[in-house]
Amino acid sequence: MKAALPPVEHVPVQTEGGHYTILIGGGVLAQPASWADLPRAAHAVIVSNTTVAPLYADAVAGQLAQRYTRVSRVVLPDGEAHKDWTTLNLIFDHLLAEGCDRKTVLFALGGGVVGDITGFAAATYMRGVPFVQLPTTLLAQVDSSVGGKTAVNHPLGKNMIGAFYQPQRVLCDLDTLATLPAREFSAGLAEVIKYGPIADQAFLGWLDTHLDALLARDAQALATAVRRCCEIKAEVVGQDEKEAGLRAILNFGHTFGHAIESGLGYGEWLHGEAVGCGMVLAAELSVRLGHIPAAYAEHLSHLIERAGLPVRAPALGVQRYLRLMRLDKKAEAGEIRFVVIAAPGRAAVQAAPDALVEAVLRTHGGA
Ligand code: NAD
Ligand code: GLY
Numbered sequence: 149m150k151a152a153l154p155p156v157e158h159v160p161v162q163t164e165g166g167h168y169t170i171l172i173g174g175g176v177l178a179q180p181a182s183w184a185d186l187p188r189a190a191h192a193v194i195v196s197n198t199t200v201a202p203l204y205a206d207a208v209a210g211q212l213a214q215r216y217t218r219v220s221r222v223v224l225p226d227g228e229a230h231k232d233w234t235t236l237n238l239i240f241d242h243l244l245a246e247g248c249d250r251k252t253v254l255f256a257l258g259g260g261v262v263g264d265i266t267g268f269a270a271a272t273y274m275r276g277v278p279f280v281q282l283p284t285t286l287l288a289q290v291d292s293s294v295g296g297k298t299a300v301n302h303p304l305g306k307n308m309i310g311a312f313y314q315p316q317r318v319l320c321d322l323d324t325l326a327t328l329p330a331r332e333f334s335a336g337l338a339e340v341i342k343y344g345p346i347a348d349q350a351f352l353g354w355l356d357t358h359l360d361a362l363l364a365r366d367a368q369a370l371a372t373a374v375r376r377c378c379e380i381k382a383e384v385v386g387q388d389e390k391e392a393g394l395r396a397i398l399n400f401g402h403t404f405g406h407a408i409e410s411g412l413g414y415g416e417w418l419h420g421e422a423v424g425c426g427m428v429l430a431a432e433l434s435v436r437l438g439h440i441p442a443a444y445a446e447h448l449s450h451l452i453e454r455a456g457l458p459v460r461a462p463a464l465g466v467q468r469y470l471r472l473m474r475l476d477k478k479a480e481a482g483e484i485r486f487v488v489i490a491a492p493g494r495a496a497v498q499a500a501p502d503a504l505v506e507a508v509l510r511t512h513g514g515a
């Protein structure tokens with residue numbers, strides 16, 4: 149007898165830039181229904197990288213071949229260091245060499261790097277072609293594939309060149325997480341944990357009791373976590389697609405985190421590792437601003453550590469941190485603005501005196 153297909157969760161995303169659905173479950177890429185009613189075109193292009201393409205591109209191409217006359221592939225070099233204009237041009241080279249028209253659909257198969265760069269290519273090729281996110285890392289499934297932020301890095305700043313451009317659909321196949329290295333999985337858990345203190349205290353409690361199941365990649369725990377994260381992200385970007393205000397809360401831990409990433413050199417710490425440590429620092433700042441008790445920040449730090457993430461900041465020096473954080477996209481007129489925990493399960497964005505930031509860095513190893 150044929151085994152029953154695993155249940156697939158559907159999370160709607162409704163932004164001014166587009167309405168679409170996130171499909172979440174085991175075997176999502178293999179189910180014909182996942183691919184139904186996507187934009188019609190003669191040509192579909194899979195954009196992936198040298199690590200992910202050998203694992204999953206054939207299966208995706210098999211599905212696409214049933215719906216598109218021509219299916220081609222662009223295989224990018226792997227890594228954050230390649231999230232740049234040169235790599236972006238490889239996609240444009242392929243699209244132009246293949247004579248792709250403005251109906252061509254791009255399929256971003258990979259983690260956040262492939263998703264962000266493919267999304268930006270889709271936003272700009274012939275002033276915009278449709279694209280679909282096929283995220284294969286935990287981080288991409290719970291965060292980067294949803295909400296339409298697309299970008300490449302500039303040598304002077306991360307994600308500085310980009311566009312808001314929504315995908316047509318997001319297919320989160322939980323089975324792809326089986327091949328994800330443990331360090332990358334932990335990096336994804338940072339973005340999972342993030343949603344608790346900023347938006348859902350009950351989810352933080354759930355994470356406390358289910359972290360071991362998640363680390364063991366238990367299918368049910370993964371489905372619950374990815375669905376809840378996508379629901380929260382959909383709710384936030386539905387209210388504030390272009391980060392006029394509320395959406396900034398999704399950057400909890402990112403102000404310190406981006407300073408760590410660029411201060412150490414991209415790729416030294418993974419994005420999720422820097423965000424995990426950044427959340428420890430931002431929670432400490434929230435304590436020093438009088439918003440939450442110290443025990444709350446300590447508990448969060450312990451959860452982050454249990455997830456396999458670093459909680460001691462690299463010693464870049466206080467002045468270097470401050471300089472790097474003034475480049476953050478939330479900074480206004482040179483004043484750094486932090487996402488802080490205003491109360492358990494609720495975030496706010498505010499400036500903080502340099503002396504407080506310095507004290508935070510001294511307490512957690514950054515000075
Ligand atoms: P990544 O894309 O570099 O993927 C991590 C590593 O895992 C890579 O080596 C990749 O090839 C490999 N990999 C991917 N899927 C795999 C699988 N199933 N099996 C085995 N290996 C696999 O990193 P990431 O953590 O997915 O994404 C980080 C990027 O996402 C950063 O550039 C960050 O700026 C961006 N980001 C964007 C948003 C957004 O809203 N657009 C949000 C968060 C992060
Ligand atoms: N990852 C932050 C955002 O999408 O806004």
